[in-house]
Amino acid sequence: MPTKSHTLSADDRKHIDSSNFAFPDQRKEPLENASHVRNAIARFDQVKDVSDEDREKAFHRIKAAAKKFGVEMKETHWHQLGSHAHTKNSSN
Secondary structure, eight states: OOOTTOOOOHHHHHTSOGGGEEETTTTEEEOSSHHHHHHHHHHGGGOOSOOHHHHHHHHHHHHHHHHHHTOOOOOOSGGGGGGSOOOOOTTO
16 A cells, blocks of 8 residues: 555665665665656755766766656756755654
C-alpha cells in the first residue's frame, strides 16, 4: 500500500533500475517522480562519499528528471545546489 510520505521501502528501492537514481553507483536519490526530484535537489549536498564527477553526472540526471516531471530548476551548475541552507533533521 502506498504511503502518504512517498517513502520507499528497501524492497521498493531494490526494484528501481540503477539508471533511475541521481547517483546510480551508490543508489542514492531516486528520480521516479516529481517528489523524488525535489528531494534529490534538496538533499544533493547531503550525499556523502561521491566525487565531483559523480556530482556533475547526478546534476545532469536530476535536470533531465526535473524537465520530465515538470519540476522547475533555476540552478545551472551542481555547485549551486550546495549553496542553499537546509533544515537539519531534528532527530540528529
